[in-house]
Amino acid sequence: SFFKTMKMAIKQKNFMLAVFSYLTFMIAFGLMSMNTVNFIDDVLQEGQHIRSIGSILMLLSSFLTIPIWARLAKRIGHSNTYVIGLASYGVSLLLNLFIVNAFQFYLTSILNGISITLFLIMLSPVLADCYDEIDVKLITTSTDNTPLKAKLVAKFLEIVGRTDIPIGIGPQENHKKARLYPWIKDYELSRYPGTVHEKGMEVLCSTIMDSPEPLTLIAIGPLGTVAGALKMNPNITENSRFVGMHGSIRIGCRGSNSPHREYNVKKNIKACREVFQAPWE
Template sequence: MGRPVILDTDIGFDVDDVWALAFMLRCPELDVRLITTNTGDTLYSAKLVARLLEIAGRTDIPIGIGVPIDAIEKTHAAWLGTYDFDEYEGVVIEDGVGAIIDVIEASDEPVAIISIGPLTNIASMLTRQPSVTRYSSFIGMQGSIRKGYLGAAEPMREYNVIKHTASCQKVFATPWDISLTPLDTCGVVSLRDENFQLVKTSQDPLAVAVMENHFGWFDAIKSWKGMDRYDPQVESSILYDTVTVYMGFSEDLFEVETLPIAVTDEGRTIIDESAQQIRCAMEWQDQAAFEQLVAERLAG
């Protein structure tokens, strides 16, 4: 079996969570023990996870409904349609935070939490049961250390941090085995050309579902500022969260630095010598190889 992991996701807004979940399901290096949803309508998000797991033939993975915060646009609602848990054969747990604790405490080996959203569930877990850090590690898609979105030369306030800054501050300040894939590496990843076409033309049911969500998401957000420069027929969106999934089983394709990272009240992730040391994926060694890996695994 692979490394035991829990995925905590805000799936249902930006489409990269769909790509990341599908990629994770195609990684035999990972033993997915639980998927929890966070942010916005977490019941809607859990239904989206359920439908994807059903398509992938992975209803053996429990789903936990996490803490809802701040309404967000349901950009995958059209694809989800009227799908409900009545149609789902797997286990759905109402207390997602409790489910995270239970999975960690029941495991015979350490569990890695792969977090690809705001950190409300994880902060709640730490409040409820601080001792879980002794049996787990954290790998997160949060922050911007030296570079910003799309490889910008200056760091920026990153969405998952500013969405619930207090939760991020709590997690990053907790003595724990913490690793991050900040915008420095994850903010430039996408599939284009042959890689994109490989997934787009695949007849694999999960790849088909990913592409349906890709196009449905674009239809939902095409009026947003800057989206007129984007052609969904030839490229994916930025696939931030896939990098975090990859870090769950390998670090071969990027360089990792251990840095003291603090979170300011304004939601910036800064290097502060008084802060906790956190392992950060800061530079790509072979971004092209990573993008090819994602495409090949998703294509089935």
């Protein structure tokens, strides 16, 4: 429902920050636009034709710089580009305080157009990045060195600002170092601001069973932890549906005509069979 979606959105701090910045921008832009007529008459003492010229220059600078900002966003990210847009618009607003002639008015109009475009074209991508209709309740690790994988998850969540998501450590099978070990070797799991559960299977069961509505269990790796949770509490299938990334049925990887058992299946076939045979929705 609408109210349920709004409740989820309000909980997203980054989403609310983006909305607040947009409202602030619109207020500032509206105030500037409303005062332009009086500014030209009383301060510059010029005809209103320079307002039309300024608007044309602002529109031209906006359209001409769209490809530049789109390319910049791909290089440095949506949020960084969004911040640059806000900062540059703030600077262009301050420059309006020092306008004393038509030439300076034209120049600030061009700067306004550049910064406004930078801000507006990033609004939708930033809002999409900040808010997702998927409300993540828990992330568990599975297969091989699960404590090390928990470090990977923790560092990633800390970087993206989602330390509200708890982490559950699945059963450890060995002490192998993952491919991304150099990136996490200096990261201590104890520094994670959120919650880390040592018994991942137990917390997975409790998260599902304690939920007032059915949850979706999404598995993007081998199914050792999920299979273990099923053995611990088979009733979790009654309050959840399972979605897994485990090979193909009708078509193979990279367009092959024959189906594939990809890594997530081959790594733990027994666990995969147990999970697939469970009475999920």
